[in-house]
Amino acid sequence: MLEHPPPAPDPVGSSRTVLDRDDIARALTRISHEILERNKGPEDLVLLGLHTRGVPLATRLAERIAAVEGTTVATGSLDVTMYRDDLRQHPTRTPHRTEIPGDGIDGKVVVLVDDVLYSGRTIRAALDAVSDLGRPAAVRLAVLVDRGHRELPIRADHVGKNLPSARTERVDVQVAEIDGHDEVRISDTGGAR
Amino acid sequence: MTRHLLSIDDLSVEQIQEIFETAAEMHDVQRREVKKLPALRGRTVINMFFEDSTRTRSSFEIAGKWLSADVINISAKGSSASKGESLRDTVLTVCAMGVDGLVIRHPASGAAQQVSEWVDAVVVNAGDGMHEHPTQALLDAYTLERRLGSLEGRQVAIVGDLTHSRVFRSGVKCLTKLGAEVTVVAPPTLMPSGIDEWSRTAGFEVNYDLDEVLPKADAVMMLRVQKERMSGGYFPSPREYTVGYGLTRERLAQLKPDAPICHPGPMNRGLEIAADAADAAQSAVLEQVSAGVAIRMSVLYHLLAGEETP
Numbered sequence: 307m308l309e310h311p312p313p314a315p316d317p318v319g320s321s322r323t324v325l326d327r328d329d330i331a332r333a334l335t336r337i338s339h340e341i342l343e344r345n346k347g348p349e350d351l352v353l354l355g356l357h358t359r360g361v362p363l364a365t366r367l368a369e370r371i372a373a374v375e376g377t378t379v380a381t382g383s384l385d386v387t388m389y390r391d392d393l394r395q396h397p398t399r400t401p402h403r404t405e406i407p408g409d410g411i412d413g414k415v416v417v418l419v420d421d422v423l424y425s426g427r428t429i430r431a432a433l434d435a436v437s438d439l440g441r442p443a444a445v446r447l448a449v450l451v452d453r454g455h456r457e458l459p460i461r462a463d464h465v466g467k468n469l470p471s472a473r474t475e476r477v478d479v480q481v482a483e484i485d486g487h488d489e490v491r492i493s494d495t496g497g498a499r
Numbered sequence: 500m501t502r503h504l505l506s507i508d509d510l511s512v513e514q515i516q517e518i519f520e521t522a523a524e525m526h527d528v529q530r531r532e533v534k535k536l537p538a539l540r541g542r543t544v545i546n547m548f549f550e551d552s553t554r555t556r557s558s559f560e561i562a563g564k565w566l567s568a569d570v571i572n573i574s575a576k577g578s579s580a581s582k583g584e585s586l587r588d589t590v591l592t593v594c595a596m597g598v599d600g601l602v603i604r605h606p607a608s609g610a611a612q613q614v615s616e617w618v619d620a621v622v623v624n625a626g627d628g629m630h631e632h633p634t635q636a637l638l639d640a641y642t643l644e645r646r647l648g649s650l651e652g653r654q655v656a657i658v659g660d661l662t663h664s665r666v667f668r669s670g671v672k673c674l675t676k677l678g679a680e681v682t683v684v685a686p687p688t689l690m691p692s693g694i695d696e697w698s699r700t701a702g703f704e705v706n707y708d709l710d711e712v713l714p715k716a717d718a719v720m721m722l723r724v725q726k727e728r729m730s731g732g733y734f735p736s737p738r739e740y741t742v743g744y745g746l747t748r749e750r751l752a753q754l755k756p757d758a759p760i761c762h763p764g765p766m767n768r769g770l771e772i773a774a775d776a777a778d779a780a781q782s783a784v785l786e787q788v789s790a791g792v793a794i795r796m797s798v799l800y801h802l803l804a805g806e807e808t809p
Contacts, residue, residue: 385524388538388566388800398500398805400517401524438533 321493324469324477330450330488333466334363337448338370340464345415348375350443352411354384356420356432357402362483363450364419380407384418389431404435411440417464421479423449426460451490453477500801503615503622506631507672515676519641521797522790528565529792536796538804539568544600545593548625549575549586552604554764554788555625555635559602562795568600568803586610587617594618600803603627608665621802629663635763636669638794640677642787643718646759651678656712658744659722659771660733661685661694666763667722675702682716684709686744688733709744713753720761721746721772737770748775759783 325333345351348371355364361383368379385402387393418432429447436445448464453471471477471492478491500517501509510518528534544563548556556572563570573593575581580589590601601620603611608628615622626632640650647653655674661667661683674681681703683694690705691697698705706712713719724740734740741747746760751773754760760772760782768774777784 388536388804393538393804395806398801400520403524404527434537438535439531 321491323489324492325451325467325490327488330466330490333450334366335370337464337466338367338374341367341417341446341448342371342374344446344463348377348379350414351379352407352414352416352442353379353381354406354411354416354418354432354436355381356418356428357383357385359421359479359481359484360384360419362481363421364417365483367417367419367448380409380414382406384432384435386428386431386435389434391427391431404439406439411436411442414442415444415446416442417446417448419448421450421481422477423447423452423460423462423465424455424477426456426458429460430458450479451477500805502802503611503624504633504798504802505611505615505622505624507633507636507669507676509633510676512676515637515640515673518637518794518797518801519644521800522641522793525565525793525796525800526789528796529789534565535567536565537567538800539563539566542599542803543569543571543597544602544799544803545598545620546570546572546602546625547574547590547593547604548572549580549603549605549610550626552625554791555604555632558788558791559623559625559634559795559799561792562799563600565792566796566799566804568799586614590614590618594620600799623798623802626665628665629668630665631669632665633669633673634791634795634798635666636673637798638787638790639666639670639720639761639763640673640679641794642761642783642790643674643679643759644677645786645790646783647717649678650674653679653717654715655679655681656684656709656716656719657681657722658684658709658712658719658746660689660724661722662689662691662733663725664722670720671701671703680704682706682712684712684744686734686740709750710753713750714755716754716758718759718761719746719754720763721776723763723765724767724771726767741770745770746772746776748773751776751779754781757781761787763787 353364353368355361364381368381371379382405385404387399387401446463449462450466451469452462452465453469476493476495480489482488546556546559560570598620602623602625603614604625605627608630610627611624657667671681684706694705760776762784766772
């Protein structure tokens, strides 16, 4: 995938679409093929979506893999609230459901699926959560958007779009299952985040 | 969320639902191989029990440990309290060690409230005299919700020694908040004074005839006859209590077959509840115990994991 040059600075308050519905569909199709290629087939794959928007994305990837391979892929959801390193900086949040496929994740290839990769702290928390649930053969990471600004030594294996962004900008992923339509937008918050 | 949990009055309906939702997730952790979440890592919780307890103390201890808190138990027996130290001195001493959470059970009504005014730590009331036992009420309501779905409009009977019962006082508040229609049943000698006015303002029913209430109930909560709080004279004989107000084998037959039977424990089998009822398929007694851990994990998480509330 070609990396796009950094966008020209937008005026404060402006907002634009980075990926539309078709772009998102194409990115997910490509990621699903990458996952299969990397894993040399659908065997032992478990797709774990991170709450909130990673969950429907994981389901869609599994549907695409099923369409290509003619076999179903185990999916689940992972909530990392209790594992976050910034718990003490916010009022407590109610955790979402963590649902692990019946066969568990021991010896499986777990692909974590999230919408945006940013500081990497959510993924750090997810790795801790996964290790409390079992011992996978490997853990990989697929994200729809990588916006940079990592604070930890973490990178994604599969990226829908690399989106160089300023810290003051805000990246919003909307998915039909939750928001009614598919879109990735970037907007300038003028410093407030 | 509230800073302390001293009474069910501290919680809104939304907050109760939030505690339940979190508890449902904690329930899953109980079934995992690694029963550990890091949410309270580095925080210290003291269980201070000035009254005997098995399930409440051990479930608070397990709850704290599964959330990775350091948990220390202090009981009145074997502590300086038995040398005559005042409650204030005991809690101030313990809190000076750097404690984040204080779970307290005390025979005096209002003790938890009083302690919360002395210390900086978050205080959870684990039963204060004849006043309240909020986490018990939460776990009872949570157990019933899991069995019955929403409690809105469901008929719940609370039966037994109401005068001495903090479980009843917290329970009736919690259940009515969640929309249940509560009927309380007790012999006249064990009905709290002023119950008529209280029931009118709080919106629950009072009845003295268990046989009239049972067939209509969607759930029944039997309370323990608290022999240790009675100086005698509340009823002529245990046998007479059982005949009038015990959940006997005969009364079990009047109950809807899917109506859960709850008891906060410890049970006086043969007195307020027959073995047939305690061990019936519709009995929820053991579910209450496992719900107790999940609810207490949820409460400790919400009170201690987030940012400091002033």
